[in-house]
Amino acid sequence: MNNQSTSSTSGAPLPPLKPPKAIFFTTLSFSCSFFGLVGSFFSLLYFVNKFRNKRASSTLLFILINVTDGVISLLIVFVGMSHITEPFLFTNSIFCDVWGVLWYVAARMSIFLIGFLSISRTYIISRPFSGMNIKRVVVPAGVYFIIMLVQQTFVFWLGARYRYDKDYGHCSIDPFEAFKMLDEKEINVLTQVFFFICVPLENIFPWMLVLISCILTVRSINKQDRQFHEKSNRQHSVTASVYRKFREKFINSNHPSLVPQHEHKSMGQLRSSDDNKRTATVNILILTIVYLIFNTFSVTVFSLDTIEIFFHDKFSIYEKISSQAIRIILLLAWVYSVALNSACNVLVYFCRLRSLRRFTVQTITACKIPENVKETRSNIFSPYNRSRLRNPTSLTIL
Secondary structure: OOOOOHHHHOOOOOOOOOHHHHHHHHHHHHHHHHHHHHHHHHHHHHHHHHHHHOOOHHHHHHHHHHHHHHHHHHHHHHHHHHHHOOOOOOOOHHHHHHHHHHHHHHHHHHHHHHHHHHHHHHHHHHOOOOOOOOHHHHHHHHHHHHHHHHHHHHHHHHOOOOEEEOOOOEEEOOHHHHOOOOOHHHHHHHHHHHHHHHHHHHHHHHHHHHHHHHHHHHHHHHHHHHHHHHHHHHHHHHHHHHHHHHHHHHHOOOOHHHOOOHHHHHHHHHHHHHHHHHHHHHHHHHHHHHHHHHHHHHHHHHHHHHHHHHOOOOOOOHHHOOHHHHHHHHHHHHHHHHHHHHHHHHHHHHHHOHHHHHHHHHHHHHOOOOOOOOOOHHHHOOHHHHHHHHOOOOOOOO
8 A cells, every 4th residue: 555644635636836846846856866876876886896795794785775775766856857847757557556666665675774774783783793694684675575565566456556646746556446345434444554554564663663773872882982991991001010010120211112012003903993893883873863864754744644544533633734734744754755865875875985985986987897805815814804803793884
């Protein structure tokens, strides 16, 4: 079923958007599409190239996220075009069916993958020896994709099709057409079941789980910082004490060349390993915060819709709001929150990953994908990687 708000199905069709608002949403659509498509293309090449070099489950997860964001960024451009021109593509029933299925499956897969990324990172931080393999990423993602695909296509077996909704500029399914063999009362009951089960499971509960995971991750980062500072202070005090006693007893000299260099090297290796894990955690935390920012408004609208479905006699929201305001609220909640989230995911990659920026510049200037750096014995046992070999359970996601 389509997750369109039931408030839109009542009353006459809404008037078209006024030119300033139509231009704003069209510009927003094209901006999300441009940054999302271009950024997802280069970041997808980057992560695929990285996955070929080292088959890590975390890299595969980011490949799936980039594919989902790319699909969303491609589909949103048609919504923007419908605000200022005639929806000549949406009038085609086959195109409308394909667009509707891809949009709703990609939107839910985006929520699932970000939630899975955040929760898995929190789990690995709390259980550092558990690890993640490719199978633990492929199986949940594949099962959820199949469930969402079946959910969005089973109405075809009932004779329903996706139809262009002029009020909101995209394709959706009318429940009265999908279940025309039922009377209005039975359709209302089915709608209540849908809002009681599907909407919380697909939108509200994932948001709550991601919020809890974000809080736990922040607490883990603060705890790791305290432990690192305590450990470094103890090591520094012990090393300084031993060296001071050794100098007073045997050397009795303050020459600067006699300062033990191994102290700084050991501390640098410890800092390098800790910074590596911290950077990965912070990057995922930023992606999680971006998801929470753009989906908080959507979750609020979903929750209010669910309350109104069950308590429409006592609780009515949309009767006190103008039709244009309803249209803008639902556009932001159902469509543009997803598109903005996908576009901002790409911006986070480019802001946080220097290697991705370097990879993109080399790809553009050389007109070919840079070759992978071979893992030779010299760089595997370099000072940076020796600290990682001592702690093989650390998961470097970014």
